[in-house]
Every structure is written in C-alpha cells, then in structure tokens.
Amino acid sequence: MSRLGTLGARLYRGEVGYDFVGKRKIWYGISILITITAIVGLAVRGLNMGIEFSGGAVFTTPNTKVSSADVRQTAEEAADGHTVVVQELGRGGMRIQISELGTKEALPVQEELAKELGVETSKIDTQLVGPSWGEQIASKAWQGLAIFMVLVVIYLAIAFEWRMALAALIALIHDLTITVGVYALVGFEVTPGTVIGLLTILGYSLYDTVVVFDGLKEASKDITKQTRFTYSEIANRSLNSTLVRSINTTVVALLPVGALLFIGGGLLGAGMLNDISLALFVGLAAGAYSSIFIATPLVADLKERDPRMKSLAKRVKAKRAAAAKAEAADSASEEDDTPALEDAAAAPAGVVGQRRQPSRNRGRGRPSGKRR
Amino acid sequence: MAVILIAIAALTGGMFISGHTTPRLGIDLAGGTSFTLEAKNQPGKPNAINTDNMNTAVGIIERRVNGLGVTESEVQTQGDKHIIVNIPKGTNAKQARQQVGTTAQLYFRPVTTTTSGQKTPDQPSSTPSPSASASGKGQDKGDDKGGKPSGTPSASSSASSSSSASPSTQGRALSKGLRADEKPSGSPSPSKTPKPDPSKSPSGSSGQEELAKQFAKLDCTTKSGRAAAAEKAANAKPTDPVLACSEKGDSKFVLGPSEVEGTDVDDASAVFESQNGAGWIVQLDFNGKGSKKFAKTTGELTTKQSPQNRFAIVLDGEVVSDPEVTQGAITGGRATISGGFTQQSSEDLANVLSYGALPLSFDIADETTVSAALGGEQLDAGMIAGAIGLALVVIYLVVYYRGLALVAMASLGVSAVLTYTIMVLLGPGIGFALNLPAVCGAIVAIGITADSFIVYFERIRDEIREGRSLRPAVERGWPRARRTILVSDFVSFLAAAVLYIVTVGKVQGFAFTLGLTTLLDVAVVFLFTKPLMTILARRPFFGNGHSWSGLDPKRLGATPPLRRRRSAAPGPADTKEA
Numbered sequence: 032m033s034r035l036g037t038l039g040a041r042l043y044r045g046e047v048g049y050d051f052v053g054k055r056k057i058w059y060g061i062s063i064l065i066t067i068t069a070i071v072g073l074a075v076r077g078l079n080m081g082i083e084f085s086g087g088a089v090f091t092t093p094n095t096k097v098s099s100a101d102v103r104q105t106a107e108e109a110a111d112g113h114t115v116v117v118q119e120l121g122r123g124g125m126r127i128q129i130s131e132l133g134t135k136e137a138l139p140v141q142e143e144l145a146k147e148l149g150v151e152t153s154k155i156d157t158q159l160v161g162p163s164w165g166e167q168i169a170s171k172a173w174q175g176l177a178i179f180m181v182l183v184v185i186y187l188a189i190a191f192e193w194r195m196a197l198a199a200l201i202a203l204i205h206d207l208t209i210t211v212g213v214y215a216l217v218g219f220e221v222t223p224g225t226v227i228g229l230l231t232i233l234g235y236s237l238y239d240t241v242v243v244f245d246g247l248k249e250a251s252k253d254i255t256k257q258t259r260f261t262y263s264e265i266a267n268r269s270l271n272s273t274l275v276r277s278i279n280t281t282v283v284a285l286l287p288v289g290a291l292l293f294i295g296g297g298l299l300g301a302g303m304l305n306d307i308s309l310a311l312f313v314g315l316a317a318g319a320y321s322s323i324f325i326a327t328p329l330v331a332d333l334k335e336r337d338p339r340m341k342s343l344a345k346r347v348k349a350k351r352a353a354a355a356k357a358e359a360a361d362s363a364s365e366e367d368d369t370p371a372l373e374d375a376a377a378a379p380a381g382v383v384g385q386r387r388q389p390s391r392n393r394g395r396g397r398p399s400g401k402r403r
Numbered sequence: 404m405a406v407i408l409i410a411i412a413a414l415t416g417g418m419f420i421s422g423h424t425t426p427r428l429g430i431d432l433a434g435g436t437s438f439t440l441e442a443k444n445q446p447g448k449p450n451a452i453n454t455d456n457m458n459t460a461v462g463i464i465e466r467r468v469n470g471l472g473v474t475e476s477e478v479q480t481q482g483d484k485h486i487i488v489n490i491p492k493g494t495n496a497k498q499a500r501q502q503v504g505t506t507a508q509l510y511f512r513p514v515t516t517t518t519s520g521q522k523t524p525d526q527p528s529s530t531p532s533p534s535a536s537a538s539g540k541g542q543d544k545g546d547d548k549g550g551k552p553s554g555t556p557s558a559s560s561s562a563s564s565s566s567s568a569s570p571s572t573q574g575r576a577l578s579k580g581l582r583a584d585e586k587p588s589g590s591p592s593p594s595k596t597p598k599p600d601p602s603k604s605p606s607g608s609s610g611q612e613e614l615a616k617q618f619a620k621l622d623c624t625t626k627s628g629r630a631a632a633a634e635k636a637a638n639a640k641p642t643d644p645v646l647a648c649s650e651k652g653d654s655k656f657v658l659g660p661s662e663v664e665g666t667d668v669d670d671a672s673a674v675f676e677s678q679n680g681a682g683w684i685v686q687l688d689f690n691g692k693g694s695k696k697f698a699k700t701t702g703e704l705t706t707k708q709s710p711q712n713r714f715a716i717v718l719d720g721e722v723v724s725d726p727e728v729t730q731g732a733i734t735g736g737r738a739t740i741s742g743g744f745t746q747q748s749s750e751d752l753a754n755v756l757s758y759g760a761l762p763l764s765f766d767i768a769d770e771t772t773v774s775a776a777l778g779g780e781q782l783d784a785g786m787i788a789g790a791i792g793l794a795l796v797v798i799y800l801v802v803y804y805r806g807l808a809l810v811a812m813a814s815l816g817v818s819a820v821l822t823y824t825i826m827v828l829l830g831p832g833i834g835f836a837l838n839l840p841a842v843c844g845a846i847v848a849i850g851i852t853a854d855s856f857i858v859y860f861e862r863i864r865d866e867i868r869e870g871r872s873l874r875p876a877v878e879r880g881w882p883r884a885r886r887t888i889l890v891s892d893f894v895s896f897l898a899a900a901v902l903y904i905v906t907v908g909k910v911q912g913f914a915f916t917l918g919l920t921t922l923l924d925v926a927v928v929f930l931f932t933k934p935l936m937t938i939l940a941r942r943p944f945f946g947n948g949h950s951w952s953g954l955d956p957k958r959l960g961a962t963p964p965l966r967r968r969r970s971a972a973p974g975p976a977d978t979k980e981a
Contacts, residue, residue, distance in 0.1 A: 083769075091777060156777050159770040167441065167485075167768065168910060175905035179898055186897065190890055227840055227913045230906075231847060234898035234917070238851070241891040242858060249883070276861040283799060283857060284850030287792030291846055294788035304784060307843045307913075 049274075052267035055328035062205060062325055069212020076215050081222035083160050084169065087113070087130040090144055091156040097148050099125055109143035172226045179233055191244055194337075198329035199240045202321040206236045209317040210310060219309060228310025235284060235311075236318030239277055240326045246273040247327060261344040266331040270323060281319035288312050407817060407930040414824035426823070427830030429838025429912070430489050432782045434775030438488040439481075440464075440765040452484050456763050461486055477836075481911065486765065489836075509665025510641055511697070512658035513704060514713040514725055516618065519654050614644060614657060623648035623655045633720035647715065649722045656722055658715050662700040665718075667693025673749035674739075683749035685740045694736030702732030716740055718752070785842035792846050796853050804860055810939065811856040814932045818852050821923050835915070844916030851895060851917075852924045856932060858891075859884040863936070874940045881933055888928055896921045 051058070082089055092102070103117045106127050116128040129140065145155055180200060187196035210229060214221060250269040251262060260268075291308035334340050430437040442452045442460070457480050464486065465478040477489040622628040629648045632655075636645040641661035648655050669690040676684045689697055704712050705728045715725040716738075724740050740752070773781075793815070800808040822845060829835035862884040866876035899918030903911055 093774070093776060155772075156774050157770065157772045159767070161441070161766055161768040168906070171906040172902075172910060175902045175910075178905060179901040182897055182901065183894060186893070223910065224840070227843075227910050230898070230902055230910065231844075231913070231917065234895035234921075235851075237894045237898075238854065238891045241894055242887055245887045245890055272865075273861075276857060279803065279857045279861070280854040283796050283853045284847075286795040286799060287789070287846050287849045290792035290795060291788045291843065294784050294791065304781075304788065304839065304843055307840065307847075311847065 049271065050267055051270050051324060052263045052328050052331045055324075055332070058324040058328065062321070065212070066205060066208050069208050069215065072212050072216040076218065078211070078215055078221045079218050081220045081225075082128050082130055082158075083223050084166065084221065085130050086160055087128065088140065088160070089158040090127040090129075090141060091158075092125045092127070092144065092148055093150060093155075102127060102144070102147060105143055105147040106140060109140040168223045168226060172230060175230065176233070183233075183237065187241075187244075191248055194333040195244050195248075195330050198326045198333065199237060199244065201329060202240055202318075202326040203233065203236050205321050205325055206232055206314055206317040210314040213313050214310075220306075222306045224304075224306025225310045228307040229314065231307070231311055232314030232318060235315055236321065238284075239280060239318055239322035242280065243270060243273055243277060243322050243327055244330070246270075247330065255339055255343055259347060259350070261347050262334045262340045263331040266327050266334070270327050274323070277319065277323060281315065285312065285315055288315060407821075407927065410926075410930075411817065411820055411824070414821065414828065418824050418827050426826040426837040427835065428778070428782070429836040429841070430491075430771065430778075431773050431839045432778045432785075432837065432842075433491065434773050434778040435489060435491040436770065436772045437490070438767055439769035440486040440488065441768040442484040442486075442763040442765055452763060454483075457484070457486065460763055460765070464488060485768070509668065510661035510717045511663040511700065512645070512661050512715050512717055513700065514656055514710050514715050515644065515659050516615075516657040517654055517710050517713070517725070614646065618646050618655065618657050621646055621648070621655050623652040625652075628652075629721070636717065636720035645717075645720075647717055647720060647722045649725070654722075654725075656715055656725065658717065658722075661717075662714070663689070663693055663696045667696060669693070671753040673744075673746070673753040675746070683744035683746055685744065685749050685753045687738045687740065689736040689738070691736075694734065697736065697738070698732045698734035701728045704728040705732065723752075781839055782842070785839065785846070789842070789846045789849070792849055796849055800853065800856075806944065807856075807860050810932060810935055811853060811860075813935065814856060814927050815849065815852060817931050818920070818923055818927045821927065822848075822920055825919065825923070836912075838912050840910070840913035841916040844913045845920060848917060848920035848924070851892075851921060852927070855888045855892070855924055855928045858887050859928065859932065859936070862887075877936045877940045885929070885933075888925065892921050892925050 090106075099117045099119055102125055103115055106115045106117070106129060107113075114130045116130075118126040118128070127144065141155055141157055148155075180203070184196045184200050187199055207229065210232060213219075214225065219225070247266055247269045251265050288308050288311045291304055292312055294304065335344065442457065461478050461480055465476070468476045468478060468488065468490065476491070477487070479487055481487050621632060623632065629652050632646055632648045636647045636658075639645045641664065644660060645658050646655065647658055667689050669688045671685055671687050674684055674686050676682060700714065704714055706712075709727065713725050713727045715722045717723070744752070796815075797808065797812055800811045804811065826835060826837055826841075830837075859880065862880035863873075863876050866880045867873065871879065896918055899914045899921060902914035903918060906914065
C-alpha cells in the first residue's frame, strides 16, 4: 500500500502524471477505431439475439443420464421443423432451446421431453416467449435509454455545464457502442439480461465520469483569475489527481460483477446472472476507460473553444514567454500573481498543483527545480 | 448515526413483528409459474387499452385464478399493456394457463354458411358437433312451469344437444325455444354438413365472395388450422363477418356480425343435466340489454331457412355451439350451452363467463415455469456470487485502506442490513418479490456503495497529504466528498428511476433494487460513515495515523504539516478537488 499510497500522493501533487489531455488525439483515435470496429462488427455480424427476442421455448431439464443427442432428436421430432439447440449445463442438466415455437405448441414438446427423460413434466422448467415479448423489452429499454439520456444531459448541464454534459453523453454512447460491438464480434447471445446489464452501465459509466468532472469543476473554478495554466492543463492535472480514486472505484465495482460472472458462468452455465454480469463487465471497463481518456479531454477541447479560455490560453502563453526570457526565473515572479488567488479559498486548486505540467506539455515554462 | 441505528432497530423490529423474516421470493427463485400477458389492440377499438380496462382485466384474471383454488397468486399490471400473473409452485400450470389466457370473448353470431370442417366440403364429418340450446325464461315462465310437470326439467325449454340420446324436444309446444342439432347421438353427420351450397353463394356483397373463397380453403381438421382460424376470428371486429371452426374441428362456418356479446351475460353456471342426458351444460343468464338483443336476434333468425336460422356461440374465435332457432324469438334471457362438456370444462367455461369476459384480448407474451429445485439453485448461486463479490471488495479495501476498511465494512454491513430488512418489509408492504435480477442488482450495488466510501476516503487522504491532521481532514474532506457522492448517486438513481418507470418485467425488478440501494447508500454515508469517521478520528489509532490505520501521513506521502507554505513551497494549501 505504501507504494500505492505514495503514488497516489505524487499523482495528487502532480509530481507524476500522464498527459491525458495532451495526448488526447491518440486516445480519440483509438476510441474511434474501436467504435468503428464495433459498428462494422454490428453491421456485418449482427447480434446473436436470444430466444427471448425471436420467440420460442427454453426447457431446462434436471440432471439426467439421457444423452444430449437423444434429447435433441426427441425435441426435434416433437417440435417438428423448428430449430433445436441443446446445451449441457454445468450441473448435469440440459438447456433446450427451440426457436419460434409458439406458446401453444410448446406443451406437447414439454410432455415428449418429460417422457424421454423419464421425469415429471413439472420437473422441466420452461420458458415460453412470444415473439413480441423481447421486442417489447428492447423497445422499452430504448425508450428508457433515450429518456435517461435527455434527463441526464439536462441535469449535468445544470449541475456542471453543457460542455461537460455533452462530453459525458459522448462518453456514454461510446461505452454502449463498445459493449454492443463486443457482443456482435464475440457473438454472445443477447437476452433481456444483457439489456439489463447494458442499462446498468448507464448509471455506472456516468458515476465515474461525474466523479472526474466534479474534481474538474472544483479545479477550474477561478481559472480566469490566473494566468499560469490553460484549461487543458488544469483538466489534466485534475484528472491525474483523481486517478487513484477512479481506479479504485472501478476495481471495486468490477469485483462483485466479476464474482457474478464467475459464478453465473461457471456454476449455472447460462442464464440471467451470466448475461447481466457479462454486459456489465464489458461496459464497466469501457466506462472507466472513457471517463478518463475520452470525457475529460473532450471537455478540455470544448472548453478551449470558449473565447474566455482562448484568451486565457493566450495570456498564459504570453506569460510563459516572458518567464522564459527572464532566465533567472526566481520563484518570486511566478508566485506574485497567486496570493490573491489562494486567499479566494477554493480557487487555485489544480492551479498551484500544476507544477510539472508546463514542462511536460510544452517543454518550456518555468524551471521546476526550485520546487522540491 | 443514532438515526441510522434507530432505523435499523426499528426496521428489524418491524420485520419480526410483521412475522416475515425472509424476503418474499420471486417465481424464478422460489419456483412456480409466471405469465406475462400482453394486451392486443383490437380492430375497431383503438383506445381499448387503457387503465380502466387493464384494471378490470386484472380483477377478472385474479378471480379466475383464485377460482382455481390457487392461494398467494399475484396478478398485477406492469407498464401500460402488460399483466403479470405469478402462480406459486404446486399449482397446475396447464390449467392456470388456460384460465388466464382465455379471453372469454363471447359473441353470438348468426350463421351464414356452414359445412364440415375439411377443405373440400364434400365429406360429412362423423363426429357429432357440440351444440347449444337456449331457452326463453322470462316470458316463458309459465311455459317452464308447464314444462315441469311433463317430466322435463327446468331446462325443459332448452333443446338437447347432439350428443343427447334423449328424444328431441323439437316439438315442444309451450316453449318458443330454439333448437340445437336435434340429431340423435348416433347420427354421423351433424346437421350443418348437408348445406354446402350456400357457402359458394354467400348473400350478396362482394366482400363476402372473398370470404367464401377463404372459406373453401379453410381447414378445420388440423389443430394449427383451427388455431389460425380462431385467432383470426377472435381478432376480427365484432361487426365484421368472420370464418370460424367448431371447437372439435368437424365443421366450419361463415358467421355474420355479432348480435349479442359476452358482456351481456349476467351470470353463468355449470349444471349437470341428468334428465335428458345432456350431461354437463353451462347456463347463461343475460342482463336486461342482452335479453332484448337476444330476443331480437332469435326473432329474426327464426324466420330464415336453415342453416341461416342458426346462430353460433363463438368463444375466443371458436364456435362452441350452433343451435337452430326454430320457434320464434327467445325473450326470456336465458340460454344454455351444451355438448361434450366434462365437469371440469363446463365449470371452467362458466367460471370464465361469469367472471366476465376480459375487456381486452391478451397474448401470453412470456411464460416461465421454474421448478423449486432450479429456483433454489439460482438463489444459492446468487448468494455465493454475492459473498464472493463482497469478500473480494473487502480484501481490496483492507489491502488498500487498511484500518479504514473497518469503517467501510461496518458501513457495508449497515447498508446490507438495511437493504435486507427493507426488502423483507416491502414483501407484504407493496408486494415486492426478490427475483434473480433483483439479487443481481443488490450484488452490483455492493460496488456502488463501496464507491462512495472510496470517494470520501480519498478525499480525507488528500487533506492529510496537505498536512492536516486527521480530525480537520475528516471535517474538511466531507463537504467535497458529500457533493461528489450526491451528484453521482443522483445520476445512478436517475437511471434506476427512469428504467423502473419505463421498462417492463425483469428490467423493472433490477431497476427497483438499484434505486433502493442507491438511496440507502446516500443514507448510510451521511448518517453512518461520516459520523463514524468523526468518532474514529478522535481515537489515537486513527488520529495519530498508525501505520495500519490507512491514514498514516508518511505512507500517504503527506507534505510536512506547514499550514501556509505559500512562499517556501507552493503547497496546495487550499487545494480542493472532489
């Protein structure tokens, strides 16, 4: 922990850091690449929609000695003409999926299966889904997604500002696209569980983003009152200082989901737990990535277009040029303009902490030797 | 902190007082059958799917299900067009499905044409068709009385069914009854069959020519053909002519617009008709409006030639019975349906008819039957996953936050107890049932809850890194952490709330848990974690930054505790990031 703790401290003070904002073009590029891959995957391969969306029946049998081939044959005969997929489950039972089987036609199939397996009909779990049910769930989910996005953009625009809301929205869409793309490329089956998982990403992906933005808002509160750092630099500094927190929250969120995935996948073979946690796992990972590499740099980009920030950047540049000229560069010249700020309570947050940024970013600026 | 402890005590107390110490389990965990019914739009009634109709439907379905002797069944609307029916294990799912899914849309339609059930109307069917008879009760009160002495039962005015072995009551003078198929049971060809011709030349309108073509093609002998026809007929407007099959598939019909509807039925009961051997029949009593309509219809029909003097009793698109009206209008308001009923089937039909036709027709959108064994297995898996997840989180927290992990664990514990008790109490309270997605939501919520602690702990550590001692750090860190927690929890809650309101089914259960745990998270952090931190900050173990406290300034790499180092080192004196 000590090493981690110290790293946290150094990140916090800005002694070490990664220039997320400066190198944003790389990350944008990577994200665009991933997104395109996801979209292409979606277009070419499409999603492997589960039985809940096409309509059909799923029978889950108890532990049995009958071979899956026999079961398949029985099911195919009984279901006459429908596609049958038999899957052996970890605990010895079988999962038999028959697509496009009407709710009325399913009953005789269940009876046949029970006969074949030599168990009571009631021992076979059935799930019969009308063809429109999955669509219902999906269309409702889309509706929910749209409403949520509108509301959350409004909320973030009020709580923070529209640029952050926009960036958060883009990051969110990015996460969802990646998750859907992974499903398309890998060919995981999409079930209502997947939809649930996907929708949960909404809250989670934004949780991380909001934590980062909150720090950013704090750090950039009185940004126009100083001339040492540009918005991008402050954003980057703020991002680095909250990095440990972002990583921790993500790890802690992923652990239970990982446990679910492990148990759902390993113990039950397939089903709701597995579906939810798989979508969540992919989405959470994408969410953590996007809140750090995409959302904040996007805000910085948008912010730098703001005339006030532009003039700030200009002032900072001018000041740095001047400072560079004054070779001697004693600390006084720089500290001069800060006292007023520091008195304004929360003001300089990222500002004063930004020590290393200039040298990393622009390769010029104040000599940093005096610092420590 | 006291508040939260009182809340826990109160909730736990409430839990034991209410006598429920475990959450109500959903069908997928406890075993049982769950149906999701989806209301269908009916032609001609564009606004039929509304809250009133849905609530009526729920009431009717509830009575029907309870009529099966099911206890603890659960019927509720979900979203604007779905009804969830949950039936616990140990009930006959098959019977329940029939009762639940049956719309009981009952129409009395005049018969335009009828032939045997095959595609080609040459071969008469050999099975006797069910038939019905209706009797005029009110106006014929005297007749009924008159009938009794003559040895016929109260159903004297009603004709016997085709399966009846008794002599026909056709000639009964007193009853202006309407006759059903009067053929003795031995008759191989029901009376409908001999009239194939009118089918080719339906009465006039061009639209009916199309109908006639379809009619020729209609095959009622196969199950799928019947199902298709029934569905089509059930979905047709009551005012449109329809094609229909008889229940057994031995005959098919072209039927005119509906004259009397099932909603005009006041009461229905299953009666065993021993006198004339009809067996189990269903007696219908019409309400005032229905009696009038029925009288009018039968009055018109009686003047027509066979088979157009018949009317068909159409239940959910299938012709249950097609009696002939031979003796004038039936004005009494009573009819009986007979033919081939068993006790079970007649009681079911009466049950369905008397509890009312559903105002809407429904499709079974989803039916899930879970055996108790699988349910238990899923519950176990959920519990194991939860335990492992919790353990992993705790290990991570201990490794990273050391002493602070105790605070996190205590808070997680409080949160877990609160979640559990509230879920238990919500069971009887609002009918909350813990299902698999909800368990999943609760496990995922471990992460969300722990995230809040991390936000706060990191905040405190930041303050310590700036050289503060613990107690001020705890206090100064709080407002910032609080804001971050509130904002991010609000976003989570917003997601849960929108999902809960908009979505249906399993998604909703999940959203509910997530929303609940998010709210609890806020409560726990505010009322438990923060006060606990304040108290612990006074303890030397934490206050002095013991190396195992997780707050050791040295390990955190804190700057020397110089309060104002403005000129010496541009320390982040008032740095505040959230």
